[in-house]
Amino acid sequence: MSQSAWFAMPANVITHDPVLANEVAAWLDVSPGMTVVDGTFGAGGHATRLAELMQGRGAYVAIDRDPSVEPRARAFRAAHPDMAVRLMKRDFVDGFRSLAVEGVAADAILLDLGISSMQIDQPERGFSYAIDAPLDMRMDPRVEITAADLLATLSERELADVFARFGEERYARQISRAICRRRASRPYERSADLVDTIRRAIPTPAQFGSGHPAKRVFQALRIAVNDELTMVEQGLEAALQLLKPGGRIAVISFHSLEDRIVKERFRREAAPCSCPPDLPVCGCGRQATLRVLTPRVVRPGTAEVDRNPRSASSRLRVAERIAQPSQQEGR
Numbered sequence: 001m002s003q004s005a006w007f008a009m010p011a012n013v014i015t016h017d018p019v020l021a022n023e024v025a026a027w028l029d030v031s032p033g034m035t036v037v038d039g040t041f042g043a044g045g046h047a048t049r050l051a052e053l054m055q056g057r058g059a060y061v062a063i064d065r066d067p068s069v070e071p072r073a074r075a076f077r078a079a080h081p082d083m084a085v086r087l088m089k090r091d092f093v094d095g096f097r098s099l100a101v102e103g104v105a106a107d108a109i110l111l112d113l114g115i116s117s118m119q120i121d122q123p124e125r126g127f128s129y130a131i132d133a134p135l136d137m138r139m140d141p142r143v144e145i146t147a148a149d150l151l152a153t154l155s156e157r158e159l160a161d162v163f164a165r166f167g168e169e170r171y172a173r174q175i176s177r178a179i180c181r182r183r184a185s186r187p188y189e190r191s192a193d194l195v196d197t198i199r200r201a202i203p204t205p206a207q208f209g210s211g212h213p214a215k216r217v218f219q220a221l222r223i224a225v226n227d228e229l230t231m232v233e234q235g236l237e238a239a240l241q242l243l244k245p246g247g248r249i250a251v252i253s254f255h256s257l258e259d260r261i262v263k264e265r266f267r268r269e270a271a272p273c274s275c276p277p278d279l280p281v282c283g284c285g286r287q288a289t290l291r292v293l294t295p296r297v298v299r300p301g302t303a304e305v306d307r308n309p310r311s312a313s314s315r316l317r318v319a320e321r322i323a324q325p326s327q328q329e330g331r
């Protein structure tokens with residue numbers, strides 16, 4: 001699909017209800033004049049909420065790798081004339097790194113991972129197993145490999161690996177075998193063909209288990225096409241370079257693979273000196289760089305899930321940057 005076709009999509013008529021919006025607002029604790037870096041701007045739902053708390057004053061950096069968010073970002077900028085709003089159309093790893101090089105120091109960073117309702121509801125994007133569409137799944141049209149390309153080129157074993165690792169799909173091997181058998185005569189182009197293969201490959205009772213039978217395979221392909229787990233790992237690393245002492249980072253994830261990366265990274269950064277208490281001088285040199293503010297993951301309440309069923313799998317973790325002793329002295 002050409003890049004101009006992506007811009008032509010009616011993104012402005014599709015709405016996205018920001019998940020855990022009250023919780024994000026409370027934990028990030030933003031105020032007027034702050035610098036907020038939003039790594040996943042999407043439809044700007046969280047941005048609008050945070051800008052209210054900033055009373056329209058301060059700086060807001062809106063990053064998204066999907067160029068179709070541009071009209072939303074422009075509308076957000078127009079609605080907040082007293083705020084320095086900047087749009088970066090690139091992935092958040094790249095965005096955070098270049099902001100750090102420029103010397104930007106963030107008071108708050110938000111990552112609301114995964115895809116937006118806008119993307120799911122644009123049939124041409126091929127994210128949904130519920131709508132027949134080309135098997136694309138790229139968030140960024142500059143990325144060359146689509147889901148159809150992966151289905152055409154990965155070996156049976158590699159496909160099974162993708163479905164098992166990124167989709168935690170129980171029938172990964174059966175599905176990858178069925179895909180390879182079918183693609184020998186006809187390559188996969190449309191999502192309905194893939195859904196049909198999955199249905200035929202899994203045992204009948206599994207078709208009526210939890211959720212749509214193609215859900216996990218679609219998730220796995222989307223993660224692989226967009227290299228999502230690497231993005232989370234590298235994004236957290238880059239975000240920590242950008243965060244001011246006392247600044248906060250909030251991450252919303254939608255499946256356990258992402259959440260595990262966030263939880264472990266936060267835990268590692270929060271680990272203090274590990275020397276035995278009777279050692280007179282620290283020998284490990286380790287200092288905690290983060291304080292975890294949400295020891296237990298934050299989940300949406302039933303009212304939110306009833307209103308917005310897509311929020312059901314969301315989970316939020318928040319941490320605060322700790323000033324190192326040398327930084328504290330200078331403050």
Ligand SMILES: C[S@@+](CC[C@H](N)C(=O)[O-])C[C@H]1O[C@@H](n2cnc3c(N)ncnc32)[C@H](O)[C@@H]1O
Pocket residue numbers: 016017018019039040041042043044045046047063064065066069090091092093112113114115116117139231
């Ligand atoms: C769940 S939506 C964010 C919704 C947004 N918080 C709101 O309230 O409207 C996720 C967005 O992040 C973007 N995204 C996902 N991974 C990204 C990455 N690695 N770099 C930049 N943007 C990314 C997607 O294109 C999508 O627009």
